[in-house]
Amino acid sequence: MMSPEQLSNYSVQFIDKLVGYAPNLISAIIILFIGLYAIRLINRIIRRVMIQRNLDPTLTKFLADILLWALRVLLFVTFISKLGIPTTSFVAILASMGLAVGLSLQGSLSNFAGGMLIILFKPFKVGDTIEAQGIIATVSEIQIFVTKMINANNQTVFVPNGALSNGTIINYSMQGERRADLTFAVSYESDIKKAKDILLDVLNKNPKVLKKPAPEVFVKNLSASSVEFAVRPWAKNENYGAVFSQTLENCKAALDEAGISVQPFTLQK
Secondary structure, three states, X not given: OOOHHHHHHHHHHHHHHHHHHHHHHHHHHHHHHHHHHHHHHHHHHHHHHHHHOOOOHHHHHHHHHHHHHHHHHHHHHHHHHHOOOOHHHHHHHHHXXXXXXXXXXXXXXXXXXXXXXXXXXXXXXXXXXXEEOOEEEEEEEEOOOEEEEEEOOOOEEEEEHHHHHHOOOEEOOOOOEEEOOXXXXXXXXXXXXXXXXXXXXXXXXXXXXXXXXXXXXXEEEEOOOOEEEEEXXXXXXXXXXXXXXXXXXXXXXXXXXXXXXXXXXXXXX
C-alpha cells in the first residue's frame, strides 16, 4: 500500500506531465476541428466546381468521396503525430492491412477498376438501353462496383462492372436511331413487285417510321418454298418497339388484303 508521501509524489508527477503535455493536446484538438471544417469546405467547393464543368454525376460523387476520405486519413495521421504518437509504425500497419484486404478482395477491386473505366470512357450512360453479358436492359444507375439495370419485365439486374467493362457492350441508344430488321416470306405464285410495293407502302404510311434514313424493302433470298423480303424501317429509339410490332401487324394485314399468301413463318432478327 502506498504511503501518503508516495501518493503525493505520483500526483505531482502526473500533474507536471499533464501540464507539459497540454500544449500538444490542445494544438492537436484545434487541428482536428479546423481540419474537419476545412475538409467539408474543400469537398463542397470541389463538388461545385465539377458540377459547373458538367462532369458526369457518378464521376463527381466518386471523385469527391475519394478526396474526402484521403483528406480524413491525412488529418488523422497529422492529429496522432501532433499528440506525439509515432506514425511510422501506424503507416506500416495500415499498409499491411491494405495489402491483406486487397488480396482478399481481388474480385471487388476488379469491379472497382471496371467502374472507373465505365465512368471515364462512358460506353453508356444512365438511360441507355444496352446489351451486355447476355442481358438487354436500360441502365438506371452506374455504381462503383456494379451497374444497375431494369429489363423489359421491370426486373432489376445488377451486373458487376469488372465483367461489364471487359466484355462486349452493344449500346442501342447512343446513335439515337435504330433499324428494325424483319423478313417476310411470300409464295412463288405471288406478284413480287406488287408485294414489294405493298410492304414499302405500309412503312411509308407509318408516321413513326423515319423518312431519313429511308425505309427499305428488297428481295433478300429465294428459298426452296418462298420469296423472302427484307423489311427495314428506321425509328427513333423511343419508337423502336412500336415500329417493330406495327410493321409486323400492318404488313401481314396488307398482304392478306391483297390476296398475297404469306408463308407460315416470319423470321425476326
